[in-house]
Amino acid sequence: MQANVEALMGGELGRWLSQQVEMRKVAKAKAVRRLSLGALGLAPVLAVLWLWLGWPLPVKFVATFFGIIVLLGWSSSPIMKAKRAIKVGINSAIANSLGISYSHDVEPGPGWEQARTFQLVPGYDRSNFEDHWFGTIEGRDFSLYEAHLEKQRGSGKDRRWVTVFRGALIELGFGREFRSTTLLQRKGKHKKWWGFGGPADHATFQGHRLDYVDQVHPEFDDAFEVYSDDQVEARVLLHPSYIERLIEIERTFHGDEVRALFAQEQVVVAIESGNLFESGSMDASQDEARVAEVARQFGSMARLAMAINQNERGRSGKVRDDAARGDTTQFE
Numbered sequence: 071m072q073a074n075v076e077a078l079m080g081g082e083l084g085r086w087l088s089q090q091v092e093m094r095k096v097a098k099a100k101a102v103r104r105l106s107l108g109a110l111g112l113a114p115v116l117a118v119l120w121l122w123l124g125w126p127l128p129v130k131f132v133a134t135f136f137g138i139i140v141l142l143g144w145s146s147s148p149i150m151k152a153k154r155a156i157k158v159g160i161n162s163a164i165a166n167s168l169g170i171s172y173s174h175d176v177e178p179g180p181g182w183e184q185a186r187t188f189q190l191v192p193g194y195d196r197s198n199f200e201d202h203w204f205g206t207i208e209g210r211d212f213s214l215y216e217a218h219l220e221k222q223r224g225s226g227k228d229r230r231w232v233t234v235f236r237g238a239l240i241e242l243g244f245g246r247e248f249r250s251t252t253l254l255q256r257k258g259k260h261k262k263w264w265g266f267g268g269p270a271d272h273a274t275f276q277g278h279r280l281d282y283v284d285q286v287h288p289e290f291d292d293a294f295e296v297y298s299d300d301q302v303e304a305r306v307l308l309h310p311s312y313i314e315r316l317i318e319i320e321r322t323f324h325g326d327e328v329r330a331l332f333a334q335e336q337v338v339v340a341i342e343s344g345n346l347f348e349s350g351s352m353d354a355s356q357d358e359a360r361v362a363e364v365a366r367q368f369g370s371m372a373r374l375a376m377a378i379n380q381n382e383r384g385r386s387g388k389v390r391d392d393a394a395r396g397d398t399t400q401f402e
Contacts (some may be wrong), residue, residue: 116134215238254329
């Protein structure tokens, strides 16, 4: 699955974007006009504040700061709306060309709760979700969206919001039955002896114990650790071909700290990748490059879906049955 950028830009999407040139100009002009009018209105207010009112200096600074923030937010609103409209148009066209769906807004589902339970994402106090891509890839259900998680740090005047996670959550249906829960984390996430002595023998998540799995593929020992409630199944599920695809996804999304959870017949992947899919721009000359970037990201995700769809060439049976026989050749 790979979007044809040339076909998109030479077809309906390209024609639609050409029609948005005037909309972009209008939005820019409106933003400049609002900024000018707002500055003219704010200037005398600030003059009175600083020259005539006997408020304490900290109060004056805070009032000035909030006045400027309100002005900037009001003046930039037309540009933000234009960018969102362009983004939704581009992303929807890409999704349609791939036979999937796109929505700017998203309500996280069961996969998100699993990600929280098994610590694929850190704890947070505030969250925001956007850019939902969903449908089927290689005959398997999938869902992808962005999460921005923040935690409040400090106290009093030093209180602030700090980003603890910003990236993609991918949920993919698995091509075969499996009964275990298996967690793939970056090395060093769970340690014993207060950080000394190597990986912990086990980790417990809301009462669900997962034991450390000695990997049978030493080439990945330096990068990942595996925990599972079924040692045999885990070794088959996490064959090198899957891990290679996860690393490819990480590289494509310009991210790091990829981790994955195999549970309840699906795989949940979390990638710290920053803000993705921002295809909306006020510069029309950037449109094709932004379309190409999103298309490349989805091409990589499609390859991940193919890698974990173990029935794609008519393979059948349960993972545990194959593992018990020592058969892992089908995953190579």
